[in-house]
Amino acid sequence: MSYTKNLAELGLVLPPVASPAGAYVPAVRSGNYVYTAGQLPIIDGELAATGKLGAEITAEQGKELTARCALNALAALDDVAGLDNVVRIVKVVGFIASAPGFTAQPAVLNGASELLGAVFGENGRHARSAVGVSELPLGSPVEVELIAEVR
Amino acid sequence: MSYTKNLAELGLVLPPVASPAGAYVPAVRSGNYVYTAGQLPIIDGELAATGKLGAEITAEQGKELTARCALNALAALDDVAGLDNVVRIVKVVGFIASAPGFTAQPAVLNGASELLGAVFGENGRHARSAVGVSELPLGSPVEVELIAEVR
Amino acid sequence: MSYTKNLAELGLVLPPVASPAGAYVPAVRSGNYVYTAGQLPIIDGELAATGKLGAEITAEQGKELTARCALNALAALDDVAGLDNVVRIVKVVGFIASAPGFTAQPAVLNGASELLGAVFGENGRHARSAVGVSELPLGSPVEVELIAEVR
Numbered sequence: 001m002s003y004t005k006n007l008a009e010l011g012l013v014l015p016p017v018a019s020p021a022g023a024y025v026p027a028v029r030s031g032n033y034v035y036t037a038g039q040l041p042i043i044d045g046e047l048a049a050t051g052k053l054g055a056e057i058t059a060e061q062g063k064e065l066t067a068r069c070a071l072n073a074l075a076a077l078d079d080v081a082g083l084d085n086v087v088r089i090v091k092v093v094g095f096i097a098s099a100p101g102f103t104a105q106p107a108v109l110n111g112a113s114e115l116l117g118a119v120f121g122e123n124g125r126h127a128r129s130a131v132g133v134s135e136l137p138l139g140s141p142v143e144v145e146l147i148a149e150v151r
Numbered sequence: 152m153s154y155t156k157n158l159a160e161l162g163l164v165l166p167p168v169a170s171p172a173g174a175y176v177p178a179v180r181s182g183n184y185v186y187t188a189g190q191l192p193i194i195d196g197e198l199a200a201t202g203k204l205g206a207e208i209t210a211e212q213g214k215e216l217t218a219r220c221a222l223n224a225l226a227a228l229d230d231v232a233g234l235d236n237v238v239r240i241v242k243v244v245g246f247i248a249s250a251p252g253f254t255a256q257p258a259v260l261n262g263a264s265e266l267l268g269a270v271f272g273e274n275g276r277h278a279r280s281a282v283g284v285s286e287l288p289l290g291s292p293v294e295v296e297l298i299a300e301v302r
Numbered sequence: 303m304s305y306t307k308n309l310a311e312l313g314l315v316l317p318p319v320a321s322p323a324g325a326y327v328p329a330v331r332s333g334n335y336v337y338t339a340g341q342l343p344i345i346d347g348e349l350a351a352t353g354k355l356g357a358e359i360t361a362e363q364g365k366e367l368t369a370r371c372a373l374n375a376l377a378a379l380d381d382v383a384g385l386d387n388v389v390r391i392v393k394v395v396g397f398i399a400s401a402p403g404f405t406a407q408p409a410v411l412n413g414a415s416e417l418l419g420a421v422f423g424e425n426g427r428h429a430r431s432a433v434g435v436s437e438l439p440l441g442s443p444v445e446v447e448l449i450a451e452v453r
Contacts, residue, residue, distance in 0.1 A: 007226070020430075021408040021432070022408035022409065022411060022412045022415055022430065022432065023412045023416050023419060024394070024415050024427065024428055024429060024430035025416035025419070025428065025429060026224030026429070027429055028390070028392050028393065028428060028429045029428070030171045030389075030390065030392045030451045031333075031334070031451070032182065033181075033394055035393045035429040036427040036429055037431060038431030038432065038433070039347065039380050065265045082343070085422070087181075088179070088181065090179050090186055091179065091186045092402045093431075095431075095433050097434075098285055098286040100285070100286070101216070101286070101291050102286055103286055103288060103290045103291075104285070104288075105286070105287070105288045106172040106228075106288045106289075107173065108328075110173045110229035113173055113174035113175050114174050115277045116360045117174060118223045125175065125179070126175055126176065126179060127175060127176060127177070127178055127179045127186040127187055127190050127296075128171075128173065128175035128187040128189065129188060129246075129294065129296045130172075130173065130187030130189065130288055131189070131246050131284055131287065131294065132248075132284055132285055132287055132288075133284050133285060133332055133402040133434055133435050133436070134284070134285040134387075134400055134402070134403055134434055134435060134436040135402070135403070135404055135407070135430055135434030136207060136404075136433065136434055137405060137408045137434075138405050139405045141432065143431065145429075145431045151180070168375050171451045183333065184332075197444040198419070214317030223316045228389070235404065238332075239330070239332065241330050241332045241337055242330065243439045245327070249436055251437070252436055252437070253437055254438070254439060254440050254441045255322040255439075255444075256437070256438070256439045257324035257439045257440075258324065260324060261324045261325045264324055264325035265325050268325060272394070274328065276330070277326055277327065277330060278326060278327060278329055278338055278339040278447075279322075279326035279339050280326065280327070280339060280395075280445065280447050281323075281324065281340065281395075281439055282397050282435055282438065282445065283383040283399075283435055283436055283437030283438055283439075284435050284436060285435070285436040298337070300332045
């Protein structure tokens with residue numbers, strides 16, 4: 001199966017790998033695993049939005065933002081291991097900048113999870129943690145990291 | 152050693168695996184590792200409590216809730232790899248919904264850690280991070296994920 | 303290459319492994335990986351500071367504190383696998399206790415990342431997530447965990 005082809009058929013294009021916001025790298029391959037850095041919803045070098053879920057950002061907008069984080073994660077993964085070498089997506093953690101009382105983090109993170117499902121099918125089904133946090137780098141509404149098994 | 156037997160001797164019963172709150176699965180096996188999703192303190196399909204540590208929820212209640220998360224994690228682990236195939240519990244991360252000024256996250260997460268110690272003995276001794284966060288899915292007071300090595 | 307020697311040339315000394323704040327261990331080796339517990343900026347058995355970034359703690363102070371967390375993580379790693387057996391640092395997660403509006407978590411976590419780069423060179427380049435949280439154990443301003451590949 002060609003995941004690269006799936007991606008194209010979904011109308012998605014891997015963006016350039018986002019520059020790290022600090023002294024680290026976008027992804028590391030170690031053995032048969034790739035760990036990505038926490039990905040922000042960066043488009044063309046800039047954050048697509050700032051603010052918090054439950055305040056400036058709606059859950060629906062947040063879902064699109066986590067999908068973008070996932071796409072950026074796939075770009076980082078592709079860069080170190082090649083998208084078509086993915087065996088499966090193992091784990092996703094999503095940090096959701098949340099205004100007081102906002103508890104729909106799972107719905108927001110579904111943006112990332114559904115994109116991974118669309119690209120990798122059964123092999124995109126991952127374990128996941130969704131967490132609401134108070135502040136994220138640069139004011140980002142969301143941040144998503146993943147672990148993938150690769151061949 | 153039979154961990155299933157230990158569990159029974161402790162008077163504990165693995166619950167049905169909790170339905171994911173989003174587009175993911177409760178646990179993934181990859182090679183010799185199992186990653187669980189972030190587990191909420193769900194009993195019979197419902198959150199056992201909502202609220203924050205240091206406000207609606209006491210540290211002692213929180214400890215019981217993280218123990219429940221750990222039990223739910225073991226159910227998810229058992230489902231994909233079998234409890235008796237555990238080599239050791241490697242890592243636990245606990246997210247504790249914390250009211251301002253609440254800093255006893257470690258004591259709260261001990262509920263999960265002590266249950267894992269009781270079930271797996273030396274092989275239940277894990278590395279761990281306890282973190283206080285502002286909001287958790289569905290208003291849950293706690294969320295716990297783990298990584299286990301399995302044979 | 304001797305990382306122990308690098309450390310000495312940097313004027314750094316591995317501290318005694320900090321006692322866990324709960325029912326867990328400072329680091330676990332599983333296969334070719336070491337997972338450390340979340341490390342606090344403990345010096346001589348006491349937190350070097352308490353408070354939040356953007357309030358009581360400046361970004362520059364925070365950077366020194368995450369460097370200390372990284373040093374404590376290396377002590378825990380050394381204890382279970384030996385520093386000179388590190389193949390590479392794979393992943394770092396930094397939780398930064400953040401006052402409302404503080405979004406420079408990446409700059410703060412650079413303290414840890416730069417120390418790892420100084421000690422391990424190219425092999426210290428890791429994937430990383432920086433997250434702002436509301437409260438950390440014992441009132442700590444920062445908490446850092448890492449995963450290392452070892453031989």
